[in-house]
Amino acid sequence: MKKSLLVISFLLLMCSCGWAQSYDSLLTQLNNVLDKKQDYDAGKLNRIEQLKKELTNADNPDLNLKYRVFLNLYNEYKSFNYDEAFNYAQKLQQVGHLLNDPEKIAYSRIKLGFILLSSGMFKETFDSLKTVNVKLLDNEARKEYYYLTARTYYDLADFDKDNYYTPIYNSRAEKYIDSANSLSKSSSFEYIYYNGLKFLKSGSIDKAISNLKLLIDKYKLTDHQFAVTSSTLSDIYIRNNHPEKAIALLIQAAIADVKSSTKEAAAMTTLAQLLHQRGDVKNAYMYIKQAMNDAVYYGARQRKIQVGAILPIIAGEQISYVEQQRKVLFFYASLLTVLAIIVVVFAVIIYKQLQKLKLADKVILEANHNLQESINKLNEADKIKEEYIGYYFNLIAEYINKLDKFKRSVDNKLTTKRYDDIRLLVNNINLTKEREELFINFDKAFLKIFPNFVADYNALFCEENRVKLLPNQLLNTDLRIFALVRLGISDTEKIAHILEYSVNTIYNYKARIKGKSNISNDEFEHKIMAIKAI
The missing domain is CATH 1.10.10 (Arc Repressor Mutant, subunit A)
Structure with a gap:
């Protein structure tokens, strides 16, 4: 039994080394980029700060300037921080209403739909997109609406993986892609990428690969475009049992995500899964932790759940690997006891190795303990967030109803020229009572x-x-x-x-x-x- 364990461990180690050599240089690049991750994020945060200062420094900024700055802030946050992106999507709608500009309102709802889809909230995404009056949009916004709706149906089809509903959703997505493509240049990134996506979903794998490779090989893509294209192409290679090609693409996609400070990304998670399957537990564990950190920073609950489902499995493999290494060392120790002359020398070696293993065990146990504490804090934060979001939405709804009643009452009195009644109505507003009710609701x-x-x-x-x-x-x-x-x-x-x-x-x-x-x-x-x- 011990001999079998030793042979299996040796073979796994050799296979792991062989597989790693094919993408070792790419992993080195990824690790170097991860070392500079804070610098890339600092650049993103600096751009965000400059945009905020643009409003602060402006004297009485008009609503159009606010809308433009809010839109730029949304674009910076949309793949960086869910809560902030959601906040600025809401602000875009508010400014659109203040401007009484139906086109801006419609466009802001498209932006809200994108961030809802990124968090896996399909129903809310469709609810937002259904309120968009497409006729109000210019060609660029209309094209964005069609592509986003197509992506929503594709994501929903992938989520269901059902023989009945999935073909229906894929068919609807294709129609929206066709509508968007009719507004796009045939040489544009969106046209080629979404055509490739359509080929993939319809089973035309060779055509899908051709489109995606064309973008990677011939087009000068942004980091985010490259990451999306590489991730999609890697998914095809995974399905067709070409893990080496998929891993290489995912490493490059992860590098692009880090450089663009994209926290809402699946490349790192999928890469960790593939490396884990190939026996590279060390790198898999490091990358899944990176994915969890990004998911926590981004803040979308769906992403945290996805990564959280995988992390314990890989962490468990890491612990098992260390335990297996310990058993192998004990086996060698039992053999070395036969050699009486060098017992002392090998005893020292074994002692040192055991100390290293204990230290490694301690580090892993501490890491798991810290991970559990982080998960508990996340769960508590999610509960607090859910309770207070519901509480503030209800509170806001109540105040909106009060304002609506107040507005109708004032309108009626203005119509009938009962100005004294209006003054009486205003004087009857009891701000002290309102504040007390606010505190009572907060307390509850x-x-x-x-x-x-x-x-x-x-x-x-x-x-x-x-x-x-x-x-x-x-x-x-x-x-x-x-x-x-x-x-x-x-x-x-x-x-x-x-x-x-x-x-x-x-x-x-x-x-x-x-x-x-x-x-x-x-x-x-x-x-x-x-x-x-x-």
């Missing part, structure tokens, strides 16, 4: 996520200094300050703005509260952050 939403917050907070104080709430009171100002801290809002200025206090007042509140607690001031907020959600 927060305590739904952290039902034990008040009890855990009071546990940090002696009996006489604990918070004693009034009947029907959910939170008071002291609790709200540190409720915001628990939600991740650590900036005192932001807390002051939310609670309608001065910054100095918030500082005084914090200092007074921490001074009464049973723990040091430095540890107080760490204890608050340790309070668990349900």
Whole structure:
């Protein structure tokens, strides 16, 4: 049994080395690019900062300037950070409505559709695209709409993988591609790429490969275009059992993604899977961790789930590989005991090797522990995000309804020239009551996520200094300050703005509260952050 284990381990090692040689130089390039990843991201963030300054530096920027800057910010964020891209897609719609420009509104909904599709939200994508009046769009925007709709149907077909629905979705996608191609030049990237995609989905593999290779070999593509084309071509090679070609393309696609600071990308994940299948566990583990970091940074839940499903498998293989190495070393140790003369020498060697293995085990266990903590934090963050997104959407909807009623009432009174009634209507607006209702709604939403917050907070104080709430009171100002801290809002200025206090007042509140607690001031907020959600 031990001999068989030794032979299998040796063969796996040799095969792994042989496979790695064919793309070793490309892996070296990828690793070098990953070392500079922060520099590429810094360049992206610098461009974003310059765009934001463009609005800040402008004197009373008009709505058209805002729309243009918001669109540029959306384009920077769309494959970089889901939440920010979604935010600017919403802002584009808001500015479009303020401009009363139907074309801009329609175009902003296309942009919203793209970011929703990137996060795997098919229903929401279709809902957004269905509201687009295509007749309002110019040719470029119309072409973008058709290509995006085609991609949505293709992605949905791939997601279903169903003998009934998949052909239907593929057929619809082809029709949209044909509509988009009728507006495109036959020599353009989009025309050739989407024709290749259509060939792929219809089973014309040779034509699909021809189109995609034409783009790679003959066209000067942007990093993002190259990554998309290479990833698509690699998928064909995977399906046709040519993993070496697929790996080479995926490495190049991953390099392009890193250079373009594209966080919403599947190339790194697929590359890790293929390397894992080929026995290159070390590189597979390194790249799947990179993919997880990008997925967490990008923030789309679907992407995190996809990568999270693969990472434990590869991490487990990494642990198994180390364990297998240990067994091989023990086998050698048992053989070496026969050689009495060199027992001491080999004993020292084995001891050193075991120390290295223990260190490796410790690193892996720490990595797994950190990974689990990251997953727990992500789950908690997702829950908080989901609860508060729903809470704020409901709250906004309520205020919109109130504004609508107010608008209709004012319109009626203006029509009937009852101006005194309008003044009375305005004077009846009770901002203090509205703010109190806002705090009550915040308290309810927060305590739904952290039902034990008040009890855990009071546990940090002696009996006489604990918070004693009034009947029907959910939170008071002291609790709200540190409720915001628990939600991740650590900036005192932001807390002051939310609670309608001065910054100095918030500082005084914090200092007074921490001074009464049973723990040091430095540890107080760490204890608050340790309070668990349900």
